[in-house]
Amino acid sequence: MNIYIDLPQALINDVKHNGLSKFIENFNNNMRKYYGEDINISINFINNVKAVVYIMGEPSFSGCEENINNDIRSILSGQFNTLNKSNIDIKLGYARLNPNFRLDKKQQTNNSLKQFQENVTMKPKVTSDEFDYDKLSHNYNAEHPRYSFEQVILPEKTQTKIEEAIGIIEVEEKVFDEWGLRSIIPYATSALSFYGPPGTGKSMAAEAVAHKLGKKILSATYADIESKFHGEGPKMVKAIFKAAERENAVLFLDESDSLLSKRLTNVSDASAQAINSMRSQLLISLEHFKGIVIFATNLVVNYDKAFLSRLINIEFTMPDNVARTEIWNKHLKGTNIHIPLSDDVNVTELARKYEFCGREIKNAVKNACIAVALQKHNLVTQNDFIKACEITKEESEKAVNAKDYTKFQTPVLDAKQKDDLKMILQKKIDSSNNSITV
Numbered sequence: 128m129n130i131y132i133d134l135p136q137a138l139i140n141d142v143k144h145n146g147l148s149k150f151i152e153n154f155n156n157n158m159r160k161y162y163g164e165d166i167n168i169s170i171n172f173i174n175n176v177k178a179v180v181y182i183m184g185e186p187s188f189s190g191c192e193e194n195i196n197n198d199i200r201s202i203l204s205g206q207f208n209t210l211n212k213s214n215i216d217i218k219l220g221y222a223r224l225n226p227n228f229r230l231d232k233k234q235q236t237n238n239s240l241k242q243f244q245e246n247v248t249m250k251p252k253v254t255s256d257e258f259d260y261d262k263l264s265h266n267y268n269a270e271h272p273r274y275s276f277e278q279v280i281l282p283e284k285t286q287t288k289i290e291e292a293i294g295i296i297e298v299e300e301k302v303f304d305e306w307g308l309r310s311i312i313p314y315a316t317s318a319l320s321f322y323g324p325p326g327t328g329k330s331m332a333a334e335a336v337a338h339k340l341g342k343k344i345l346s347a348t349y350a351d352i353e354s355k356f357h358g359e360g361p362k363m364v365k366a367i368f369k370a371a372e373r374e375n376a377v378l379f380l381d382e383s384d385s386l387l388s389k390r391l392t393n394v395s396d397a398s399a400q401a402i403n404s405m406r407s408q409l410l411i412s413l414e415h416f417k418g419i420v421i422f423a424t425n426l427v428v429n430y431d432k433a434f435l436s437r438l439i440n441i442e443f444t445m446p447d448n449v450a451r452t453e454i455w456n457k458h459l460k461g462t463n464i465h466i467p468l469s470d471d472v473n474v475t476e477l478a479r480k481y482e483f484c485g486r487e488i489k490n491a492v493k494n495a496c497i498a499v500a501l502q503k504h505n506l507v508t509q510n511d512f513i514k515a516c517e518i519t520k521e522e523s524e525k526a527v528n529a530k531d532y533t534k535f536q537t538p539v540l541d542a543k544q545k546d547d548l549k550m551i552l553q554k555k556i557d558s559s560n561n562s563i564t565v
Contacts, residue, residue, distance in 0.1 A: 323443030326486030360405030
């Protein structure tokens, strides 16, 4: 998002004395909270007593225009003592009024811009497609969350910890601006790590967080980031964070044990270097991201300590009997659920008998309903749910006890089998020797 600032020519020496980079950083940090993205600031000096600020983009939320005006006037008048707030003209959403407005097309007077550039070093903006992160970021799109906390059954301790972690958004203005924490912590970021067994509600809880904050959710996995081309991984990491900032979305990175695992110490090839670069870029992006990032994993033990120290770790556990009963009720009698249940359905008994996680309960309900519908029955009975639960239980046990067919296993032979094998081999040797002519 672009902001163009016209300053009175008399302030050139003040800018040179006070430093341009500090001024731009302060301006950027204050505007980021309203626009949710990096700000490109261009400064021009004109023969005028007034300063004019052209803001091209639209804020991320409505009703903040007065706060934006007050902040800009405070920043400029604080930076330049001779500039009164009454001499600052602010044009919000200027792209609506003049979409073709560009600073480089404005007439410069008395070569003031040239003089300014000769005295202050400015880094040129990189526009190469190779580093066009904005373009890459459009590969990722946020979606509206499908679940709320009313649909996610979590232990009270887990729910409380999540709400405390995301509370940073609610108190950002008070803590970071009024109390001044932004001077030492520029970005109000909350990075959460949801870890625990599969099917315990980590992905649903991430969507519920977005729903509670009134935001979209941008979901990605390691496969969305990893690239076989050297150097692409770090770019995709930065692009994903930029996409989340652009859409003011909660960023959810699932299966993150691969992404956050320990960096490689024995780096011998380009692929290992690329992996380390990607993880280093992730650390940098976390430091600069303004908003909520949620990582989810079943293998938190694989996380690098550098990441763990930056995350609020929240454990997701298997539901107890009370929670299982509530999950069954949500799936059978929740809002918009119209399953024709028989009078003999006993949710308490199902929860007691089958120590399932939420995902297994969902699968059992689905399988029971499908079986009944295929049989053209009108009611789903307790026995239908028991059959579905037994199938789910059997499938889970098979998966846990499945053999690893990727490993070669040497067969164990008894004494007779060994003797027979020796005899066969000896016959082949003798036959080969007999066929040789001297």
